[in-house]
Amino acid sequence: MTPDSVHLRSGEVSVLVDLRSGQPAVLHWGALLPETGLADLPLGLEPAVAHSALDEPGVLALVADRAAGHRGRPGLTGSRAGGQDFSPRLVLTDCRLEGPTAVVLTCADPAAGLELRSELRLAEGGLLRLRHELRNTGEDVYRLGELTCTLPLPARATELLDLTGRHCRERIPQRHPLARGAWVREARHGRTGHDATLLLTAGTPGFANRSGDVWSVHLGWSGDSTSWAERLPGGQGVLGASELLGPGEVELAPGQSYATPWLYAATSQRGLDGLGDAHHRWLRSRPGHPSALRPVVLNTWEAVYFDHDLDRLRELADVAAGVGVERFVLDDGWFLHRRDDTAGLGDWVVDPDVWPLGLAPLIDHVRALGMSFGLWVEPEMVNLDSELYRAHPEWVLRAAERLPPPWRHQQVLDLGHDGAFAHVLGQLDALLCDHPIDYLKWDQNRDLIDAGHHGAPAVRQQTLAVYRLLDELRARHPGVEIESCSSGGARVDFGILERTDRVWASDTNDALERQGIQRWTGLLLPPELVGAHVGPPRSHTTGRTQALPFRVATAMFGHLGVEWDVSRASAAEREGLAEGIATYKALRGLLHTGDVVHADHPDPAAALHGVVAADGSAAVFAFVQLTTSVGEVPDPARLPGLSPDRSYRVEPLAAGGSPSTSQRSGPPWLRAGGVVLPGRVLAEAGLAMPALHPEQALLLRLHQV
Numbered sequence: 001m002t003p004d005s006v007h008l009r010s011g012e013v014s015v016l017v018d019l020r021s022g023q024p025a026v027l028h029w030g031a032l033l034p035e036t037g038l039a040d041l042p043l044g045l046e047p048a049v050a051h052s053a054l055d056e057p058g059v060l061a062l063v064a065d066r067a068a069g070h071r072g073r074p075g076l077t078g079s080r081a082g083g084q085d086f087s088p089r090l091v092l093t094d095c096r097l098e099g100p101t102a103v104v105l106t107c108a109d110p111a112a113g114l115e116l117r118s119e120l121r122l123a124e125g126g127l128l129r130l131r132h133e134l135r136n137t138g139e140d141v142y143r144l145g146e147l148t149c150t151l152p153l154p155a156r157a158t159e160l161l162d163l164t165g166r167h168c169r170e171r172i173p174q175r176h177p178l179a180r181g182a183w184v185r186e187a188r189h190g191r192t193g194h195d196a197t198l199l200l201t202a203g204t205p206g207f208a209n210r211s212g213d214v215w216s217v218h219l220g221w222s223g224d225s226t227s228w229a230e231r232l233p234g235g236q237g238v239l240g241a242s243e244l245l246g247p248g249e250v251e252l253a254p255g256q257s258y259a260t261p262w263l264y265a266a267t268s269q270r271g272l273d274g275l276g277d278a279h280h281r282w283l284r285s286r287p288g289h290p291s292a293l294r295p296v297v298l299n300t301w302e303a304v305y306f307d308h309d310l311d312r313l314r315e316l317a318d319v320a321a322g323v324g325v326e327r328f329v330l331d332d333g334w335f336l337h338r339r340d341d342t343a344g345l346g347d348w349v350v351d352p353d354v355w356p357l358g359l360a361p362l363i364d365h366v367r368a369l370g371m372s373f374g375l376w377v378e379p380e381m382v383n384l385d386s387e388l389y390r391a392h393p394e395w396v397l398r399a400a401e402r403l404p405p406p407w408r409h410q411q412v413l414d415l416g417h418d419g420a421f422a423h424v425l426g427q428l429d430a431l432l433c434d435h436p437i438d439y440l441k442w443d444q445n446r447d448l449i450d451a452g453h454h455g456a457p458a459v460r461q462q463t464l465a466v467y468r469l470l471d472e473l474r475a476r477h478p479g480v481e482i483e484s485c486s487s488g489g490a491r492v493d494f495g496i497l498e499r500t501d502r503v504w505a506s507d508t509n510d511a512l513e514r515q516g517i518q519r520w521t522g523l524l525l526p527p528e529l530v531g532a533h534v535g536p537p538r539s540h541t542t543g544r545t546q547a548l549p550f551r552v553a554t555a556m557f558g559h560l561g562v563e564w565d566v567s568r569a570s571a572a573e574r575e576g577l578a579e580g581i582a583t584y585k586a587l588r589g590l591l592h593t594g595d596v597v598h599a600d601h602p603d604p605a606a607a608l609h610g611v612v613a614a615d616g617s618a619a620v621f622a623f624v625q626l627t628t629s630v631g632e633v634p635d636p637a638r639l640p641g642l643s644p645d646r647s648y649r650v651e652p653l654a655a656g657g658s659p660s661t662s663q664r665s666g667p668p669w670l671r672a673g674g675v676v677l678p679g680r681v682l683a684e685a686g687l688a689m690p691a692l693h694p695e696q697a698l699l700l701r702l703h704q705v
């Protein structure tokens with residue numbers, strides 16, 4: 001017998017699905033509710049009936065249903081020839097509970113020939129995963145427009161936060177009220193995009209890092225997508241997201257089905273840090289989550305760009321190993337005819353002109369120094385100036401005979417052709433079989449524009465093919481780690497992260513830009529999944545000059561690496577870098593397993609963030625002076641997330657040197673080398689901070705005493 005409702009509970013979160021109307025509808029998604037005593041909740045929440053309205057108030061079904069009176073953005077669009085079955089009424093036929101945290105619901109409209117299977121899974125940390133699968137049970141083709149995952153928002157969620165961005169400036173937050181109507185973010189890049197919404201968050205007015213009730217959605221998909229928040233005329237709020245399909249992109253033959261990507265939905269009464277926690281805990285609970293200590297990387301890109309020379313790279317490797325680097329990654333420029341970015345993509349064989357002895361001499365050298373070896377690839381792309389294109393000009397994604405507009409001189413290899421897929425899989429497989437490669441930096445450097453396969457829209461097919469390619473390579477080479485890079489941070493999503501081990505958050509290594517980029521990437525990803533490199537003193541992307549301690553303190557809160565020609569660095573710089581790397585190594589166990597916290601610091605010119613060990617026994621914080629402050633001396637830093645009743649010794653931490661200041665004398669506790677205070681006092685009263693120069697950070701180490 002079908003129950004009246006299903007109540008999923010985990011951590012601080014309840015999801016209550018009402019089944020009485022025959023259409024599953026989420027009545028509550030938010031704070032944990034008691035296990036019992038909810039029988040009258042649907043009655044208690046049933047709204048009044050307005051004049052000039054439906055005689056019976058409709059429900060907001062899991063797939064928002066026009067046949068039941070929903071007048072907002074529809075949950076399902078599609079039809080058969082002549083527009084038939086455009087508005088199905090999907091009614092519950094089966095409810096399968098899988099323990100206290102998961103349910104699979106089946107609904108059908110036999111007359112419309114459609115069946116829908118919806119899965120809701122609530123993870124331990126309260127992250128809800130939701131997806132639908134639609135099957136055509138009819139006798140002719142069903143042309144799908146859109147199948148969305150939606151969740152209700154309470155009336156008090158009146159403010160929105162989402163992210164936008166561009167190359168070298170990813171993850172710019174934008175906030176605004178949720179008025180009546182819809183706020184819709186569409187990603188039409190054929191990749192997740194530099195301007196990805198990442199998380200679309202709604203919350204109570206003024207929600208902040210540590211306060212406010214918040215709800216968010218993220219779509220685990222690396223192709224086109226839509227995310228939106230909507231406030232309906234009746235006052236009902238909705239958060240939703242879906243894959244954005246091209247015309248005719250999904251045509252279901254009888255018996256065929258379409259599955260949405262997973263929607264990841266988080267809610268918290270603790271502000272944005274609560275959302276971060278839910279995502280981080282989910283990712284860290286995956287069996288494939290990187291468990292080993294994240295090795296310090298040196299990436300050659302900003303050190304040598306395309307100028308590959310064995311002796312120079314060997315020298316770079318020597319110095320890298322000397323400062324404590326553990327993984328050496330050879331970036332773009334090693335393959336056939338790749339002397340600049342106009343040629344070579346598609347030919348994944350070592351260039352004999354530049355590497356007459358192959359990569360072996362470099363790899364052997366790197367490994368003899370005790371480092372692992374990584375290699376850059378961009379498997380989804382092709383240059384017109386390549387052996388591959390000359391042999392197979394037909395293997396380019398295109399809508400018609402004409403080629404799509406070039407982007408960085410390149411086109412997209414159409415992986416929908418079996419031959420193209422086999423070519424790139426074969427070359428990558430051979431590379432990994434022939435060389436001891438531990439790591440691939442998997443790049444993707446253009447938007448998909450005018451992307452068709454045999455003239456039909458193909459972003460979905462291409463995205464799935466990329467996933468298949470990654471899955472196949474990982475199955476063949478399970479020990480190889482893969483980084484998801486896309487002109488910096490244009491492919492950061494849970495879909496790609498199912499098959500990669502970290503993301504490259506941005507092409508800017510400017511530490512000031514990185515403070516923001518990493519903070520907002522961190523809403524979704526824990527630090528161990530976010531590549532963060534110490535760049536050269538003068539940033540290649542902004543021209544800013546920054547001191548080493550600030551560059552190190554910034555990279556410390558990610559998966560730390562170096563992207564700098566350290567063979568040309570001064571002895572003092574190398575010494576400072578070695579100290580910074582040693583500090584990172586000492587702390588990475590904590591940084592990559594602890595709870596990430598952000599204070600709501602009153603001074604917009606400064607930021608305070610940190611990581612608190614999961615058992616509360618230790619922590620690392622960074623007090624960051626971004627620009628100059630209005631105040632003569634900084635406001636006290638109130639350290640969040642500590643155990644209130646334990647006492648901690650707080651000490652300054654040197655990493656690459658000490659930050660520079662603008663003060664006659666620093667706070668006495670700092671001059672004394674430390675202070676011991678209870679967690680509650682550190683959180684409420686806080687600690688005096690030094691007056692740092694702009695673009696400086698003070699690192700703090702805390703130990704329970």
Ligand code: DGJ
Nearest residue numbers: 301331332485487488507
């Ligand atoms: C774009 C990446 O984001 C960079 O880090 C670098 O790998 C270049 N591509 C190489 O072409």
